[in-house]
Amino acid sequence: MVEKKKSGYWLTHFGLILGVLFIFFPVWLTFVASTVTQDAIIQPPLPIIPGGEFFENYANALFRGAPEGYGARVPVMQMMINSAIMAIGITVGKIVISLLSAFAFVYFRFPFRNLCFWLIFITLMLPVEVRIVPTYEVVANLNLLNSYTGLIFPLIASATATFLFRQFFMTIPDEMVEAARMDGCSPMRFFIDILVPISKTNIAALFVILFIFGWNQYLWPLLMTTDPDMQTIVMAIDSMIPTGDDFAHWPTIMATAMLAMVPPVIIVVSMQKFFVKGLLESDK
């Protein structure tokens, strides 16, 4: 380190703490709001320390739904299960098809290889939001509305993971394949016994990124699911927010918001090393 002035040191911490407070504040308020009574919320200002209704509000949100007001009596337990299924489906689906196609692109020469590669490359460009209307029609025609398949598959069609694995496979020394072939190892055997195990960190890194991507999907489930039993928690919170002067039970809504945040935040914090790696590499 170049400078070691005491004042600069404390100013650095002070600046960072300000940043941390700005990041935490809205979430803290939400947490507080999820632990107090409705009366404490509708008579502003909101207290700054949590109240005593934590268990009551979260039990309501999970199993019974809001006791009164706009969007009442919609428990979110099933929605969390749906979100988890969608997130894990997208994550696993993307990782599997990308591993397979990256393996084919790197370790084989086959007709139309470049064409296939470009076809997949192009899918990098277009987020689902842009082609939302025709994609909706496709899924409706396939009778996949209100189904996990319809929630998951359209979001698997993207090339980022394929590229990450392709890049990684290119760095694996050729001697590995030569040795495997010398020992009479079949391609699939090489893939399962050598390639997948040495890709473990990359798979973990992608898992974090894709899980967050999947869990946080909003527009697609919003259009896709009309059946309340198929809704995901992130999209469902929109239908709980009152418009205009509708009456709503805020503690339950804020508990729902917390529940929607907790799983992906836990994954990011507990798998931070992989998350950082995945983020820095997958977007390049």
Add this chain to the structure above:
Amino acid sequence: MEKRVFFKGWMLPAILVAPQLIISFIFFFYPSGQAIWNSLFLPDPFGLKTEFVGLDNFRFLLSDPYYLASFKTTIIFSTAVSVSSMAIGLYLAALADRLIKGAGVYQTLLIWPYAIAPAIAGVLWLFMFNGNIGLASYYLKALGYEWNHTLKGDQAMFLVILASSWGRISYNFLFFLAGLQAIPKSIIEAAAIDGASFWKRFGTIVIPLLSPITFFLLVVNIVYAFFDTFGVIHTITSGGPEQSTTILVYKVFSDGFVSQDLGSSAAQSVILLVLVGILTVIQFKYIERKVHY
């Protein structure tokens, strides 16, 4: 980049690529083709038949004041979100980079909002600025400032920018921190020995060395502001008041699903498609250059 050693045969690789290609065709190429195709037609008001109109949908869009206003809104919104979240991200990264101990702790404390869905971020800020019960609007009122983002367009815009940037700081922070830590300390020390102050070093060494990552982040943040912020806008303002926060992707949704104006919505999709295409090409040009370093 090609491998020297590879396996023989074409059946197996064909089977291996098939799942991804099939999914891409069903859920990507066919719908995208459909969007381009639909953009050339105008359905009658009852949806019974469609008429081929060529580029009329585009011509109409480009002279439609609402669409042009939405373009302007998108530019203001995405510039504000990108610049503010990058500035705060860089500021925090520069501070964290100064610490020998503790940078890791701050990293953990700062990056987790990446996991929060834009729609949920929207709900958090909406709650703070809610006209009846929000803490922020309560204190603003106490200070004599009337807050009502459901009526005032500029306040609505400010709120969606704030909510979108807030969730994006962690991403920019992480990339800037990685960029800063990749700068060799010897360069900084050499400048310090020559008597350059912190700000002098920051302006003449750090900023130029960060320029590739800054450019990359700019493109990625613009793409984020164009598309991923849909959830923020939908939860906070639904594009209002009076379309003042209707960004392009929100208009595709509201024209296509709410007003069922399919020809126009498809034409808007095609325009967005071209915009993303340009941004992607720029991004890849940058990556290729970086590989050559």
